[in-house]
Amino acid sequence: MIQLLLLPAALLIALVFGIPLIRYCWLSVHANSVVTGLVAIPNHGANWLRLFNDERFWQDSAQTARFAFVSVSLELLLALAIALLLDQRWRGRGVVRAITLLPWALPTTVMALGWRWIFNTPYGPIEQLAVLFRLPPLNILSNPDITWLATVVGDVWKTTPFVALILLAGLQTIPNDLYEAFYLEGGNPRAAFFKVTLPLLQPYLLLGLLFRLAQAFGVFDLIQVMTGGGPASSTESLALYAYLNAMRFLDFGYSATVMIGSFLLLVFICLFSWLVIYQTRHLRGVFK
Amino acid sequence: MNRRTGWGLALFLVLTSLAVLTSWALSLRPIRINVLMPASFADQTTELVRKFNADHTGKINLRVTRGPLETEAVSDLAISSLLLGKSPFDALLIDVTWLPKYAAAGWLAPLDPWIDQQAIDSLAPGAQLGNSYKDQIYRWPLVADMGLLYWRTDLMKEPPKTPQELLEISQRIQQEGRVPYGYVWQGRQYEGLSCVFLEVLDGFGGKWLTPGTDIVGLNSPASQKAASWLRKLISSGVSPKAVINYAENETLQLFKSGDAALMRNWPYAWGEVQKTNSPIKGKVGVTTMVAAPGHKSTATLGSWGFSILKGSSNPDAAAEVIAFLTSTYAQKQLFLKNSYTPTKAELFNDPELLAKSTILPILAEALQSTEQRPQTPLYAQISDVLQRQLSSILTGKSNVNTAMDRAQRNTEQILLAAGET
Known part of the structure; x- marks a missing residue:
C-alpha cells in the first residue's frame, strides 16, 4: 500500500484547499451580509442568478482574462529570451542571474506604488520623456483604453524573472549530448532551437503558463495600488470585485459566489490551454 | 486526626491561600486596553498615551496598536479581527463612513452610558454629526475633517465663490501663462x-440620499449639473486630465509645486503647504467650496472618532481612555503639534490656538456647513456605484445623462434589495 504514503499530503491539501472551497460553495447559496446581520440564510441560488445577470462580473471577467493572457504571453516570451541568455556561459553570469531575480523579490505593493509614480502625470519619468520629445501629455493612468496596458507592464516587469527561473531550470535538464549529436548531423543553431530546445522545454513552458495564468487571473494587489480598478472601472479584476463585496460591502454570500464563479472560469481556461498545447504536441508528433 | 490528614489539610491551606493571593495580585494588575488606530494617529498620540499611562499606573494600561497607513486597510484589519469572533481590540478609531456598517453588523457598543447632553453640547456643530446610528451614539469624535478649497493669494485677489467663477478665474490665470x-x-x-x-452636488442644490428615506437624487437636474461641471473642468483644461487618477497625495504634490491655482483637499494639506521647503509658503489661502448662486457652500464631513467594541471585557476603562484622548487638553496638544482640527467648540475660540493658526476661523466656518455622506450600512456599495459612473463620465466613456441615470438605478436597486431581505 504505497499509496498510503500520499495520505499526509492529501490530508494537508484537503485541509487548506478542500475545506475553504466547500465553505465558499456553501456560502454562495446563502445570503450573508450586513443586511442579514451577518447571519447565513439560504437563498435558493439567488446569488448565482445575480451573478449571471451581473454585467460587472462579466466585464471584470473579460478584463481579467485580457490582462492575464497578454501579460502571461509577454512574460513567457521575455522569460524565454532571458533564460536562453542566462544559460550561456559568460563572465559575470552569476551576478546577472541574481540581479534578474530582484523584481520578483520586491513586494508587489511596493513596486506597484513605484509604477504609479513612474506613470504619474505630469511628474513621472514617462511623462518627462514625452515632454523631451515634445509630445502632448500621455495621461497613461487616466485613459480607460490604455491604463490596463500600464498594469500589464507592471506585472510583466515583476513576474518575468519567476518564469525565467522555471525555464532556466528546464534548459539545464537538456543534456549537451543532444546538441552535439544534432550538430554532428549537420544541424544549425536555429534548427537546434526549434528541434531540440523548444520541444524539450515544453513541459516547463506549460508549467510556467499554468502557474502564471492562475496567478494573473487572481491579480489583486497590483491593481488595487496602481489604479484602484479605475479609470471608469477599466482595470477592475475579479479578485478586486470579490474583495470589495467581502471587506467593503460586508456581503460575504455574494463575494463567495464571485469567488467560486471566477474559480470555475479559471479551471475552464487552464483546461482549455492545456488541451490546446497537448493536442498540438500530438499533432506535431514531437514526443514519440 | 492522623498524620496524613494533617498534611493534607496543610497542603489544602497552602494551596487556597496561594490561590487567594494570586487572584488578589491579578486584581491589582492594571486593566489592559488595546486601541487600534491608523498609523499616523498612533504615531501622533504617543505622548498622550504615555501621559495617560503615567496617570493611571496600576489601574489602566493603554496599548495602541499601530494599524496601516491607508484608511481602508485599517478597516480591513479591524473587520478581519471582528469576523474571527474575539477581537483583540477594546476600541477602534474609525472613519465617519464606517459607523453605520459596523453598528449594523453588531460590533459596536452604544456609548450612551458614558455620554450626557452636556458632553454633546460641548462639541462644535459639525462634529456632532456622524456619531450615531438609529438614534444611538456609537462613536466619540477625536478629529474633525472637512473638504476645503485652497487658493493662491498671489494669483487672485479673491477666491472664486461659484463654479462659474472658478472656471473663469482659472482660465484667465492659465491664459496669462x-x-x-x-x-x-x-x-x-x-x-x-x-x-x-x-x-459640488450640494453646491448646486442637490441631495445624494435624503436622510431617513430611500429617495435618491443622482439623476436630478442638480446632480447632472454637478457631474457636467466636473467633466467640464477636465475638457476645458482647467484641471489636468491626470486628475482622473489623482488621490489626495498627487493633488497636493501638484499644488505644492506651484503648478496649480486652486486645490480641493482636507485640512492636513495646510500644514504641508506652510512647511519651510514649500515653494508656495505664505501664498496660500483657504476657503469653503464653491456653490452655485442661491445655494449653500458645502464641505464633506470627514472626521475620525473612537468606538468601543461590544466584545470588550472592560468597556468602562475603554471609555475612560476615550474621554482622555478626546479631552480638551488632548485636542489642544494634537492641534498645536499636528494641526488636527479639534471637535470641541470652545477650542475654536482659544487664544493660544488662534495665535498659532490663521485658518482656525475658516475651519470653524467650514465645520458649520458640513454635509454627511449617506448614513446607511450600504454606504460602501452606493458610493462604489457612484464612483464607477463618475469615473466613466470624467474619462468621456459615458455621457452625463446615461451615467447618472445608471447610478440612480443601481443605487435604488441596492437599497431595494436590502429592504427585501
Whole structure:
C-alpha cells in the first residue's frame, strides 16, 4: 500500500484547499451580509442568478482574462529570451542571474506604488520623456483604453524573472549530448532551437503558463495600488470585485459566489490551454 | 486526626491561600486596553498615551496598536479581527463612513452610558454629526475633517465663490501663462471622488440620499449639473486630465509645486503647504467650496472618532481612555503639534490656538456647513456605484445623462434589495 504514503499530503491539501472551497460553495447559496446581520440564510441560488445577470462580473471577467493572457504571453516570451541568455556561459553570469531575480523579490505593493509614480502625470519619468520629445501629455493612468496596458507592464516587469527561473531550470535538464549529436548531423543553431530546445522545454513552458495564468487571473494587489480598478472601472479584476463585496460591502454570500464563479472560469481556461498545447504536441508528433 | 490528614489539610491551606493571593495580585494588575488606530494617529498620540499611562499606573494600561497607513486597510484589519469572533481590540478609531456598517453588523457598543447632553453640547456643530446610528451614539469624535478649497493669494485677489467663477478665474490665470493648471482635485475612482462630488452636488442644490428615506437624487437636474461641471473642468483644461487618477497625495504634490491655482483637499494639506521647503509658503489661502448662486457652500464631513467594541471585557476603562484622548487638553496638544482640527467648540475660540493658526476661523466656518455622506450600512456599495459612473463620465466613456441615470438605478436597486431581505 504505497499509496498510503500520499495520505499526509492529501490530508494537508484537503485541509487548506478542500475545506475553504466547500465553505465558499456553501456560502454562495446563502445570503450573508450586513443586511442579514451577518447571519447565513439560504437563498435558493439567488446569488448565482445575480451573478449571471451581473454585467460587472462579466466585464471584470473579460478584463481579467485580457490582462492575464497578454501579460502571461509577454512574460513567457521575455522569460524565454532571458533564460536562453542566462544559460550561456559568460563572465559575470552569476551576478546577472541574481540581479534578474530582484523584481520578483520586491513586494508587489511596493513596486506597484513605484509604477504609479513612474506613470504619474505630469511628474513621472514617462511623462518627462514625452515632454523631451515634445509630445502632448500621455495621461497613461487616466485613459480607460490604455491604463490596463500600464498594469500589464507592471506585472510583466515583476513576474518575468519567476518564469525565467522555471525555464532556466528546464534548459539545464537538456543534456549537451543532444546538441552535439544534432550538430554532428549537420544541424544549425536555429534548427537546434526549434528541434531540440523548444520541444524539450515544453513541459516547463506549460508549467510556467499554468502557474502564471492562475496567478494573473487572481491579480489583486497590483491593481488595487496602481489604479484602484479605475479609470471608469477599466482595470477592475475579479479578485478586486470579490474583495470589495467581502471587506467593503460586508456581503460575504455574494463575494463567495464571485469567488467560486471566477474559480470555475479559471479551471475552464487552464483546461482549455492545456488541451490546446497537448493536442498540438500530438499533432506535431514531437514526443514519440 | 492522623498524620496524613494533617498534611493534607496543610497542603489544602497552602494551596487556597496561594490561590487567594494570586487572584488578589491579578486584581491589582492594571486593566489592559488595546486601541487600534491608523498609523499616523498612533504615531501622533504617543505622548498622550504615555501621559495617560503615567496617570493611571496600576489601574489602566493603554496599548495602541499601530494599524496601516491607508484608511481602508485599517478597516480591513479591524473587520478581519471582528469576523474571527474575539477581537483583540477594546476600541477602534474609525472613519465617519464606517459607523453605520459596523453598528449594523453588531460590533459596536452604544456609548450612551458614558455620554450626557452636556458632553454633546460641548462639541462644535459639525462634529456632532456622524456619531450615531438609529438614534444611538456609537462613536466619540477625536478629529474633525472637512473638504476645503485652497487658493493662491498671489494669483487672485479673491477666491472664486461659484463654479462659474472658478472656471473663469482659472482660465484667465492659465491664459496669462502664470500656472499650467487651474484647479486640482481627487478624481481617482475611490472614496475621495464621492467626497468631491458630494460638495459640488450640494453646491448646486442637490441631495445624494435624503436622510431617513430611500429617495435618491443622482439623476436630478442638480446632480447632472454637478457631474457636467466636473467633466467640464477636465475638457476645458482647467484641471489636468491626470486628475482622473489623482488621490489626495498627487493633488497636493501638484499644488505644492506651484503648478496649480486652486486645490480641493482636507485640512492636513495646510500644514504641508506652510512647511519651510514649500515653494508656495505664505501664498496660500483657504476657503469653503464653491456653490452655485442661491445655494449653500458645502464641505464633506470627514472626521475620525473612537468606538468601543461590544466584545470588550472592560468597556468602562475603554471609555475612560476615550474621554482622555478626546479631552480638551488632548485636542489642544494634537492641534498645536499636528494641526488636527479639534471637535470641541470652545477650542475654536482659544487664544493660544488662534495665535498659532490663521485658518482656525475658516475651519470653524467650514465645520458649520458640513454635509454627511449617506448614513446607511450600504454606504460602501452606493458610493462604489457612484464612483464607477463618475469615473466613466470624467474619462468621456459615458455621457452625463446615461451615467447618472445608471447610478440612480443601481443605487435604488441596492437599497431595494436590502429592504427585501
